């Protein structure tokens with residue numbers, strides 16, 4: 254396959270120029286100036302003029318709900334949604350049912366993934382058995398089975414002695430722990446950012462301190478270990494300062510932000526209700542600005558969707574019908590509605606909108622195209638210890654072809670994901686994956702997508 258006429262952006266190789274890319278037997282064979290590669294006999298030439306050719310996008314944090322919750326998502330639907338979003342690999346979190354804390358579950362996930370012609374699945378192993386925070390899983394065995402990251406995500410690791418032991422053991426294996434940072438004494442029942450919006454809703458607030466207190470504790474541990482530590486879905490300005498401080502003190506720490514935390518602030522909850530409810534919650538406008546600045550200056554290493562599919566019942570949509578958007582006047586939710594909101598499941602889907610929202614920051618000139626590729630491919634590949642995230646000759650041809658000017662509307666009914674819980678419905682985005690290529694095979698082609706897009 255010859256990808257001809259595109260603009261190659263490959264930060265790992267410090268390459269950002271027009272070039273053709275030749276893929277042979279599923280492997281990148283050559284990246285050369287336009288017109289320099291003669292396609293071998295039988296090769297198909299794909300004209301990608303006007304598009305960016307990037308190493309395949311990688312999402313280090315998704316929930317595929319399989320095994321356990323087929324009404325929300327399955328490995329098959331999740332990986333197809335990922336491919337449609339331009340992702341060639343996604344790291345699937347361990348909070349399935351049963352939890353991914355044994356070889357059998359990891360193997361089950363990889364077997365299901367092999368049956369699907371879509372994105373690759375990278376298994377994330379639990380840190381503690383059953384996510385109960387008490388007993389460590391057998392890390393070496395899980396690595397052997399294919400785990401590339403360790404996380405109890407969804408639940409924080411409350412016992413710092415357990416976490417400290419996990420960091421020491423994983424430092425020897427050189428695999429990272431991804432930390433869901435939440436002090437549940439402080440966040441208890443908090444359903445929206447503590448402040449104006451939680452008051453409007455009449456629900457308990459979830460303060461920044463629930464996140465920052467735990468990050469401060471865990472980064473103190475990280476400073477004392479060699480092992481890589483990754484902060485999942487950070488949401489506020491002080492968290493960014495804590496990461497900078499820990500780095501200055503020698504911690505081997507990376508961090509991620511979700512598209513909703515770099516695109517929306519807490520006011521979105523008044524409009525979208527439970528479809529803008531997540532953990533950590535959407536924060537203030539100044540937190541949003543700090544996050545964007547930290548994406549631009551390199552403090553935030555990567556973008557992760559935290560793709561969290563939920564069926565309408567889990568979001569209590571029926572109980573909350575008619576409550577959102579809330580009017581501009583000062584009315585609160587009724588006590589019943591506030592309670593239904595507090596009980597609604599946390600999280601939103603993100604695989605099919607992440608690239609379009611990141612491209613939004615590129616079009617606004619908040620980040621450069623190269624920075625976006627670093628955050629969505631180069632750096633996640635390093636975190637997950639994958640031989641990916643680069644268009645180096647000899648490695649598997651996982652490639653995303655991005656049309657930066659393709660305009661489209663977010664239409665949840667057309668998503669390949671099984672779930673529809675998104676606060677971005679109806680939004681007009683500019684920038685979309687045109688082709689997603691995994692191991693030299695096209696697993697998504699926008700031409701056959703029913704989500705109609707027009708080039709501007």
Ligand SMILES: [Zn+2]
Pocket residue numbers: 406407408433485486532533
């Ligand atoms: Zn989490």
